Every structure is written in structure tokens, then in C-alpha cells.
Amino acid sequence: MDLRFTPEELAFRDEVRTFFHENLPESIRTKLVEGKKLAKDDIVTWQRILNKKGWAVANWPVEWGGTGWTPVQQYIFQEELQLTPAPQPLGFGVTMVGPVMIAFGSETQKKHFLPRIANLEDWWCQGFSEPGSGSDLASLRTAAKRDGDHYIVNGQKTWTTLAQHADWIFCLVRTDPQAKKQEGISFLLIDMKTPGITVRPIITIEGGHEVNEVFFDDVNVPVENLVGQENKGWDYAKYLLGRERTGIARVGLSKERIRRIKELAALERDGERPLIEDERFREKLAAVEVELKALEMTQLRVVAAERHRTDNRPDPASSILKIKGSEIQQATTELLMEVVGPYALPYQPEREDDDRWNEPPIGPEWAGPIAPTYFNWRKTTIYGGTNEIQKNIVAKAILGL
Amino acid sequence: MDFDLSEEQRLLKDSLDRLIGDRYAFEQRKAYAQNAEGWSRELWRQYAELGLLGLPFAEADGGSGGGPVETMLVMEAIGRGLVLEPYFATVVLGGGFLRHGGNAELRREVVPKIADGSLILAFGQTERNSRWNLADVMTRARRDGSGWVLDGEKGVVLYGDSAGKLIVTARLGGGQRDREGIGVFLVDAAAPGISRRGYPTQDGLRAAEVTLAGVRVGADAVLGEPGAGLPLVERVVDEGVAALCAEAVGAMAIMHELTVEYLKTRRQFGREIGSFQVLQHRAVDMLIALEQARSMAMYATMMAAEENATERRDAISAAKIQIGRSGKFVGQQAIQLHGGIGMTMEYKVGHYFKRVTMIDTIFGDADYHLRALARRGGSPIAT
Ligand SMILES: Cc1cc2nc3c(=O)[nH]c(=O)nc-3n(C[C@H](O)[C@H](O)[C@H](O)COP(=O)(O)OP(=O)(O)OC[C@H]3O[C@@H](n4cnc5c(N)ncnc54)[C@H](O)[C@@H]3O)c2cc1C
Numbered sequence: 147m148d149l150r151f152t153p154e155e156l157a158f159r160d161e162v163r164t165f166f167h168e169n170l171p172e173s174i175r176t177k178l179v180e181g182k183k184l185a186k187d188d189i190v191t192w193q194r195i196l197n198k199k200g201w202a203v204a205n206w207p208v209e210w211g212g213t214g215w216t217p218v219q220q221y222i223f224q225e226e227l228q229l230t231p232a233p234q235p236l237g238f239g240v241t242m243v244g245p246v247m248i249a250f251g252s253e254t255q256k257k258h259f260l261p262r263i264a265n266l267e268d269w270w271c272q273g274f275s276e277p278g279s280g281s282d283l284a285s286l287r288t289a290a291k292r293d294g295d296h297y298i299v300n301g302q303k304t305w306t307t308l309a310q311h312a313d314w315i316f317c318l319v320r321t322d323p324q325a326k327k328q329e330g331i332s333f334l335l336i337d338m339k340t341p342g343i344t345v346r347p348i349i350t351i352e353g354g355h356e357v358n359e360v361f362f363d364d365v366n367v368p369v370e371n372l373v374g375q376e377n378k379g380w381d382y383a384k385y386l387l388g389r390e391r392t393g394i395a396r397v398g399l400s401k402e403r404i405r406r407i408k409e410l411a412a413l414e415r416d417g418e419r420p421l422i423e424d425e426r427f428r429e430k431l432a433a434v435e436v437e438l439k440a441l442e443m444t445q446l447r448v449v450a451a452e453r454h455r456t457d458n459r460p461d462p463a464s465s466i467l468k469i470k471g472s473e474i475q476q477a478t479t480e481l482l483m484e485v486v487g488p489y490a491l492p493y494q495p496e497r498e499d500d501d502r503w504n505e506p507p508i509g510p511e512w513a514g515p516i517a518p519t520y521f522n523w524r525k526t527t528i529y530g531g532t533n534e535i536q537k538n539i540v541a542k543a544i545l546g547l
Numbered sequence: 548m549d550f551d552l553s554e555e556q557r558l559l560k561d562s563l564d565r566l567i568g569d570r571y572a573f574e575q576r577k578a579y580a581q582n583a584e585g586w587s588r589e590l591w592r593q594y595a596e597l598g599l600l601g602l603p604f605a606e607a608d609g610g611s612g613g614g615p616v617e618t619m620l621v622m623e624a625i626g627r628g629l630v631l632e633p634y635f636a637t638v639v640l641g642g643g644f645l646r647h648g649g650n651a652e653l654r655r656e657v658v659p660k661i662a663d664g665s666l667i668l669a670f671g672q673t674e675r676n677s678r679w680n681l682a683d684v685m686t687r688a689r690r691d692g693s694g695w696v697l698d699g700e701k702g703v704v705l706y707g708d709s710a711g712k713l714i715v716t717a718r719l720g721g722g723q724r725d726r727e728g729i730g731v732f733l734v735d736a737a738a739p740g741i742s743r744r745g746y747p748t749q750d751g752l753r754a755a756e757v758t759l760a761g762v763r764v765g766a767d768a769v770l771g772e773p774g775a776g777l778p779l780v781e782r783v784v785d786e787g788v789a790a791l792c793a794e795a796v797g798a799m800a801i802m803h804e805l806t807v808e809y810l811k812t813r814r815q816f817g818r819e820i821g822s823f824q825v826l827q828h829r830a831v832d833m834l835i836a837l838e839q840a841r842s843m844a845m846y847a848t849m850m851a852a853e854e855n856a857t858e859r860r861d862a863i864s865a866a867k868i869q870i871g872r873s874g875k876f877v878g879q880q881a882i883q884l885h886g887g888i889g890m891t892m893e894y895k896v897g898h899y900f901k902r903v904t905m906i907d908t909i910f911g912d913a914d915y916h917l918r919a920l921a922r923r924g925g926s927p928i929a930t
Contacts, residue, residue, distance in 0.1 A: 280887060281886070351892055351897035351898075417680060417724060483908070484914060487912070489702070490905070492703065493747045508702075509675070528882075528887060
């Protein structure tokens with residue numbers, strides 16, 4: 147047992163770090179540091195830089211543009227992205243639909259879509275949740291009826307992240323209403339430009355637009371856009387949801403937040419001295435750092451165990467990483483609220499035309515995004531399977547209860 | 548011991564509940580927020596007609612002689628409705644300064660204008676570097692003949708943009724954080740030298756950054772003792788915190804109601820989500836947190852008029868700590884148990900969550916008061 151990275155792994159980390167620092171546009175990095183929203187272009191720009199380097203779809207098989215890195219290298223890569231901080235490659239393509247196509251898609255699908263995902267020619271979004279089907283996803287009702295060489299899709303998806311930018315949506319749809327609920331579901335790829343699709347924004351509590359409702363009204367989808375076999379979609383969805391074992395805890399992101407907390411708490415004065423010198427504040431911060439270190443070690447254990455795995459079944463350990471990781475992320479947003487103090491109060495929405503917006507900030511120039519981030523980050527214990535559902539999974543799969 | 552309301556107080560509570568029920572539905576609130584000032588002058592006039600704006604003032608001054616319990620009832624209703632109008636800024640804080648620091652002549656002049664709804668007040672305390680320390684004042688007051696000249700900047704002044712008069716703290720002498728040397732001034736918001744930048748707050752209310760540049764005021768602008776104003780500020784702020792505690796309890800109670808209601812109606816896996824024991828326990832924990840907060844809001848109300856400043860300060864800190872902690876738990880869980888819906892602007896619960904979160908940032912968050920209380924030797928144990 148050796149808990150440290152090998153010299154080769156350290157060299158790899160330096161290589162990744164150097165590349166990120168030399169190639170990530172500073173404007174994008176600054177937005178991430180300051181907790182501001184990225185524009186679509188920022189994400190596209192970065193993914194194309196990564197793609198040129200051959201790192202856009204690092205986790206894929208080499209045949210499809212992957213890197214062939216070890217799980218530890220994959221982990222280091224993720225970690226460095228979050229620490230830089232740099233945008234994550236768009237997960238809907240890179241970690242979700244791409245791997246599903248690679249495992250279950252047709253040759254035509256792979257040849258057409260995979261390079262476009264790598265270069266972010268197609269922006270994908272995830273159409274799983276519905277108004278009546280959140281935690282109980284298998285109860286979904288959006289229907290796809292076979293009609294010659296097409297499916298006709300009717301229904302509604304919701305909470306669809308960044309559907310406003312999307313070219314394509316991958317959906318779970320019901321193709322056999324008679325079958326047991328998990329057995330009548332298929333996995334369909336749908337062009338967002340198809341007539342009959344309407345996207346409506348959902349504004350979240352902090353005032354941002356990142357989720358949407360997507361309505362399907364007699365939408366024609368060619369049968370060749372079915373992934374794998376009809377009525378096997380649930381298996382593919384489980385494959386998709388269970389694949390993300392590393393990165394889900396977002397340890398790097400929390401580390402970067404803690405760095406930011408220290409930086410800002412050194413600027414913010416509390417009476418005679420900076421807040422960072424307040425004993426109680428430091429204790430609270432240290433307590434979060436300890437939890438984070440423990441999570442990092444837990445995550446590394448999961449990563450290291452990866453090479454012994456032969457199957458592709460969901461690993462219930464990823465539930466543990468998700469639960470603890472989201473709790474720590476939320477704790478960091480709470481600490482930032484303490485740092486900003488009374489200047490949490492002014493609402494200073496970000497402008498899309500940021501450059502032309504030259505009203506001076508209210509209070510410290512870094513205060514604006516702090517309360518909105520605290521509000522918005524409540525989502526992390528809800529999306530991707532709520533923390534309650536994750537605990538149900540652990541109770542069942544690990545504890546046998 | 549008697550926790551029951553008097554007959555009159557019950558009538559007040561009923562009429563408040565009716566008012567909020569009739570006039571503060573979610574959609575109505577949205578419409579009020581669209582007004583230029585971010586709240587409704589028309590409703591303000593109704594509050595005046597109902598006697599709410601003159602409630603805490605002595606009858607001799609043109610009020611109706613209510614006490615802390617009456618204020619608690621109003622503020623709790625304000626919390627339940629997420630009311631946008633500047634009751635806290637005008638009646639609780641502004642009114643508090645007049646009651647405790649205004650001479651009889653001033654009270655007779657100003658209180659009727661508050662009571663009839665024609666005057667909005669705002670309290671400028673926070674400065675860019677003060678955080679929540681009430682003694683941390685850099686705004687300067689210089690002698691000028693018999694009057695004063697004020698220079699400085701005040702931040703996050705609640706409803707500072709709507710106010711007709713501002714109450715500001717300024718330093719007559721001493722160092723930045725000295726307890727001595729602070730004065731409290733009542734200033735016409737339109738006075739030359741005052742500029743205001745109003746903005747919405749995270750929770751949909753209003754505040755302003757206020758700059759005072761060579762603002763001249765007369766000798767009669769001073770509230771309380773010139774140079775010894777801090778005890779007055781502390782007293783008014785303590786009453787204010789008690790009122791905020793009541794508001795937070797109102798908001799928490801609604802979040803809890805909405806959540807329990809949702810647990811009974813939302814179905815997943817073929818049954819109500821309220822049938823899952825883990826969610827039942829969570830809802831119970833929310834209730835416990837709410838009841839603890841309610842008790843402390845009552846305690847704060849009881850202690851708000853305490854003459855012994857040390858005891859009063861400790862009690863108020865204790866209440867603010869409890870409210871901050873309960874508010875965080877109830878708010879976060881209310882969102883969590885609603886799932887995605889809880890995260891949306893279109894649904895009520897998030898707005899309550901934001902308000903309760905922001906209440907924690909006004910006049911000291913839970914940790915600030917915890918430190919203060921611990922430094923003073925801990926909470927007084929009931930004797
Ligand atoms: C910001 C955001 C982005 C999202 N992005 C996407 C996306 O891109 N694509 C997509 O398909 N979906 C997305 N989602 C949807 C997300 O996956 C769902 O919100 C989530 O699965 C919960 O479903 P729900 O909101 O319907 O809540 P519900 O399932 O109704 O849950 C309500 C509450 O009940 C609890 N609960 C439910 N069942 C149980 C049980 N058996 N035991 C104990 N507790 C239970 C839940 O934990 C929760 O607290 C997103 C959600 C958010 C908030």
C-alpha cells in the first residue's frame with residue numbers, strides 16, 4: 147500500500163497542469179474562480195482546445211478518440227480540471243451519451259456522433275426526468291409509438307439542463323406501455339430541431355436559467371436513432387448512471403472553493419483583523435477541510451480499486467462519493483456566505499453583455515455571486531439522484547437491507 | 548406565566564391573517580414587486596387604516612400603545628406573507644429610534660406621519676468595513692455652528708431608496724470602533740449632499756447604498772445623546788432583531804406547512820413520498836427546529852424591552868443564534884424535500900428560503916452572535 151502518486155503519475159499531473167495553465171483562456175478561468183456563469187462559447191472553446199490535444203474524451207476507448215489512461219490518470223485529469231479551474235467537458239456528451247453509444251450504439255451512430263461529441267459540434271442534453279417521474283424514473287410516460295420507419299414521440303421532459311443550447315437530446319421513452327415499467331423503456335436520440343419540440347425555460351431560485359421543460363408533440367424520430375434494442379433502454383440508463391465513479395465527488399472543485407474562501411476571508415476585515423484570523427472561523431474551515439481530505443482518500447480508494455473491476459455494473463461506492471461530495475460542496479457555499487456577511491444581501495444579476503456592464507459593484511467586487519451560488523448549490527443534493535435515493539441504494543446494495 | 552394572547556391581540560392576529568390571506572397570495576406579491584419602488588404604496592395606506600403603522604407608539608404621540616407582543620404578531624404575519632412593504636425599516640427600526648431617542652416635540656411631529664403612512668424611514672448603520680459591529684462607525688459628524696455636517700457612506704440600508712428620512716450613525720469623536728463618540732442623526736433623505744443607489748435584495752426586498760457628502764443638519768437632528776448614541780442604537784437594534792426573529796418564524800412555519808403538504812400529495816414509486824420514514828423524520832426534525840425557533844422568538848419578544856442592557860443583549864443574541872440555525876435547517880430541508888420543484892422561482896418555497904437566509908445576514912448571523920455571546924460568558928440560564 148502506498149497512498150502517494152508514483153513519480154510517473156506526478157509527472158503526468160504536471161504535464162496536465164502545465165497544459166491547462168498555458169491553454170485555458172484567462173477570461174474563462176476568471177469566471178469560474180469568481181463563481182460566474184459560463185457562456186456556451188466558453189464551454190465550446192475549451193472543449194475544442196482539449197480535443198486538439200486529444201484529451202476531449204479522455205475516458206473513451208482509444209479507438210474512439212480516448213487516451214487509454216489508467217483510472218488514476220483519469221482521476222488526476224479530472225482533479226486538475228477542477229483545480230485550475232477549467233470547464234468540465236460537457237458531461238451529457240462525454241460521460242453520458244457517448245459511452246452509451248460506444249457500448250450499445252450502431253456503427254452508423256458511433257461514426258456520426260462520436261467525433262461530433264468530442265469536438266462539441268453537437269450539444270447534447272439529457273431527457274430523463276419528467277414532472278411525474280423524478281426519483282421514480284422508471285415510471286416515465288413520454289411515449290414513442292412505432293409508425294413505419296419512425297417513432298412518434300409525445301410527452302414532456304423536465305429539469306433538462308442547458309436544453310436551451312442543445313442540438314440533440316437523449317431520451318428515455320416508453321415503447322411498450324403493457325410491459326413491466328422497467329421493461330418497456332427505450333433510449334432514443336432526438337434532434338432538437340425536429341418540428342413539435344418546444345423548450346421552455348425554468349428559472350431557478352437564484353434567478354439563473356440552466357434548466358428547462360421540453361415538450362414533445364407528435365415528434366417524428368427515425369428508427370435509426372434508437373440506441374441498441376427496443377425496450378432495453380433502462381439497462382442502458384443504468385449503465386450510464388453508474389459509469390461516473392470518478393469526478394462525481396468533485397473534490398477538486400471543493401478544494402478550489404476552499405482556496406477561494408481563504409483568499410476572500412483574508413480580504414474581509416472583521417474588526418481589527420481579517421476574518422481568516424478569527425479562531426472560530428478557522429476551526430469551521432478546518433473541519434470542512436478534514437472532511438474533504440477524507441473524501442479525497444475515499445475517492446482514491448475507489449479509483450485504485452477500479453483496476454480490479456471486470457464488470458460495468460454501477461458501483462454503490464459512487465453513491466457514497468456523491469452524498470459526501472455534495473454535502474461538502476454545500477458546506478463551502480455556506481462558508482462563503484459567512485465571509486461576505488452583510489453584503490450577501492444586494493442582488494446583482496450577471497449581465498450577458500458583461501463587458502458593457504460598467505455599473506460599479508455593490509460592496510466588495512466579489513460579493514455578487516455568493517448568495518446565488520449558495521441558493522443554486524442546493525441542487526447538488528437533488529440532481530443526479532437525490533441524496534435520499536443514494537442512501538436507499540447504499541442500504542440495499544452495500545448493506546443488504 | 549401566560550403564553551396566551553389577550554382578546555385584543557387575538558383580534559389583531561385575526562385581522563393580520565385575513566389581510567395576508569386576501570392581499571398576499573404569491574401572484575399578488577409578484578405584482579407588488581413590479582412597482583417602481585418594489586412594494587405597494589396602496590397596501591401601505593391600508594396598513595395605516597388598520598392602525599398597523601402607529602401600533603408601537605404611545606397614544607400621546609399619535610400611536611396606539613402596542614408593545615413587543617403586538618410587533619411580534621405583525622412581524623410573524625409579515626414573514627408568512629413575505630411582505631414587501633417597509634414595515635421593519637419604518638415602524639420597527641425608524642419608530643424605535645423615535646420612541647427611545649426622539650424628544651416629545653419630534654415625536655409629535657413625526658409619529659403621526661409614520662402612522663398615516665406618509666413617511667418612510669430607513670436606518671443607515673452598516674459600512675463597508677463594519678460587518679455587524681454596531682460600534683464600528685467611520686461616517687463623520689463635524690460641528691457646524693449649532694448643527695452638524697455629515698460625511699460618509701452607509702451600505703445595505705434597508706429601504707433606503709424609498710425613505711423620506713434617514714436615520715444614520717456618525718462618529719463625533721474617538722476611534723473607528725470606540726463605543727464612545729457615536730451620534731444618531733435624523734436626516735431628510737432629500738437633503739443636499741445625499742445620494743442613494745437603490746437595488747433589489749436577494750430575497751426580493753429593497754436596499755440602498757447611501758453617500759453623505761457634506762450633509763448639513765441642525766442641532767435638532769440628533770436622536771438621543773450626541774456622542775453617546777450607541778446604547779440607543781443597541782436598544783433599537785435589539786428590538787429589531789426580536790422582530791426579525793418573529794418574521795423568520797412566520798416564514799419557517801410556511802415552509803414547514805408547504806413541505807408537509809407536499810409530502811402528502813407528491814407521489815413516487817406508487818405512493819405518497821410522505822410514507823417514506825426518512826422523510827417523515829426529516830419533517831419532524833423541521834418541526835422541532837421551528838418550535839425551538841418560535842420559543843426563542845417569544846423569548847426575544849419578552850426580553851426586547853428589558854432595561855438591563857447586558858441581559859437584553861444576551862437574550863437577543865441567543866434568539867438570533869437559534870433563529871439562524873433553525874432557519875437554515877428548515878429552509879434547506881424544505882427545498883430538499885420538494886426535489887426539483889423546490890429549486891424553482893415559480894414555486895413559493897424558495898422565496899421563503901431566501902428570505903430566511905437573508906434574515907440571518909441582518910444585524911449579525913448566527914455565528915456572529917454565538918461569538919458575541921460566548922465572549923460575554925454565555926447565555927443566561929433561566930433562574
Ligand atoms: C438543477 C437541476 C438540474 C437537473 N438536470 C437534469 C437533467 O439534465 N436531466 C434530467 O433528466 N433530470 C435533471 N434533473 C432532475 C433530477 O434528476 C430530479 O430532480 C431528481 O431525480 C429528483 O426528482 P424530483 O425532482 O421529481 O423529486 P421527487 O422524486 O419528487 O423527490 C422529492 C423528495 O422525495 C424524496 N424521495 C423520493 N423517493 C424517495 C424514497 N423512495 N425514499 C426516500 N426519499 C424519497 C427525494 O429525495 C426528495 O427529497 C435536474 C434537477 C435539478 C434540480
